Every structure is written in structure tokens, then in C-alpha cells.
Amino acid sequence: xxxxxxxxxxxxxxxxxxxxxxxxxxxxxxxxxxxxxxxxxxxxxxxxxxxxxxxxxxxxxxxxxxxxxxxxxxxxxxxxxxxxxxxxxxxxxxxxxxxxxxxxxxxxxxxxxxxxxxxxxxxxxxxxxxxxxxxxxxxxxxxxxxxxxxxxxxxxxx
Numbered sequence: 304x305x306x307x308x309x310x311x312x313x314x315x316x317x318x319x320x321x322x323x324x325x326x327x328x329x330x331x332x333x334x335x336x337x338x339x340x341x342x343x344x345x346x347x348x349x350x351x352x353x354x355x356x357x358x359x360x361x362x363x364x365x366x367x368x369x370x371x372x373x374x375x376x377x378x379x380x381x382x383x384x385x386x387x388x389x390x391x392x393x394x395x396x397x398x399x400x401x402x403x404x405x406x407x408x409x410x411x412x413x414x415x416x417x418x419x420x421x422x423x424x425x426x427x428x429x430x431x432x433x434x435x436x437x438x439x440x441x442x443x444x445x446x447x448x449x450x451x452x453x454x455x456x457x458x459x460x461x
Contacts (some may be wrong), residue, residue: 309385316435317383317422321395323439324418325376328399333366341423341442348446372458373402388436389424403457412453419445 320339327335337358340346346355350368380396388410390406395418403410421443 309388310436312432312434313385313388313391313424313436313439314383316432316439317391317393318381319432320329320400320422320439320441321393321418321420322378323383325378325397328365328369328376329374330384331366331370333362333370336362336365339441340444341425341440344442344444344448346444349448353357353446375400375402376417391439392423393420393422394418394421401453401457403454407454407457408457409455410454411450412455412457414446414448415450415452416446418449 311433316353327330327333327339340358340361341357343356344358344361346361346365347353348405352364355364372424374399378395378397381393383391383393385391397414397416397418399414399416401412401414420441422439423442425438425440427438
């Protein structure tokens with residue numbers, strides 16, 4: 304058992320920060336990723352150039368990959384485990400739909416997978432979650448694809 308009791312509102316704060324990631328991608332507000340990841344985040348995605356160190360690398364890589372195409376990211380099954388009152392691990396299943404543009408109009412590439420995250424709670428007011436212990440952020444992310452269904456060329460956004 305952690306040395307300090309876990310604040311139950313922290314579960315919701317973690318869910319919110321992970322949801323904010325999807326909203327950033329789908330609205331193309333890549334600056335919003337600064338409210339998801341720590342400045343020194345270590346992120347591993349299973350695509351070329353997907354081993355990233357630092358927030359700016361994550362923002363730039365994701366902008367380059369998704370900036371030209373419409374997407375919808377949905378979170379499903381999730382388990383959050385607290386290591387102590389200031390750190391937690393989360394495994395979250397996702398479905399990401401990537402909608403073809405131009406010559407790929409009407410086609411969809413769907414990614415099924417999971418985000419495996421390590422989070423820390425930073426001092427200060429939580430973004431949008433009054434009563435949380437602080438501001439929860441992802442410090443390490445590993446993305447695992449379980450399946451990708453559709454034409455990978457959709458990602459070209461032509």
C-alpha cells in the first residue's frame with residue numbers, strides 16, 4: 304500500500320489528461336500536447352521516427368504524421384495503478400481512425416492498440432480537475448499496435 308492514501312479524484316485527472324491527448328490529435332491543436340506530456344517525455348511509437356525524446360520531438364513528429372489528415376481517436380478499456388501518491392501507471396486501449404483525403408477519400412486506416420503510460424503528479428492546480436493532488440502528466444509512453452486495418456497510404460494525406 305502506498306505510504307499516503309490515494310486521492311480518488313486523481314483517477315479522473317489521469318483519465319482527463321489521457322483524453323486530452325486524443326482531443327489534441329483530432330483537433331490538430333498540437334500545442335495542447337504540452338498539457339499531456341512532461342517536457343522530457345520518453346515516447347516510443349511503432350512507426351519510423353517514433354522513438355522520441357522530449358515534448359518538442361513528440362509535437363513535431365505527430366504534427367508531421369497526422370497534421371494533414373482527419374482523425375478520430377477513441378479510448379476504451381483502461382487500468383490505472385498508483386505507485387504512490389505522485390506516480391501512476393496506466394494501460395489504455397484505443398482505436399484510431401485515419402480518414403483518407405484526396406485520392407484516398409472514403410478510405411479509412413484504423414489502428415487498434417494500447418497506450419502504456421507512466422505518469423507523474425506535478426505541483427500546482429490540476430488542469431480542469433479541481434480537487435486533484437496536482438497536475439498529472441505522462442513522462443513515458445509506449446504505443447503498441449494490435450492491428451492496423453486499411454491502406455497505409457491513407458497516412459500520406461494526398
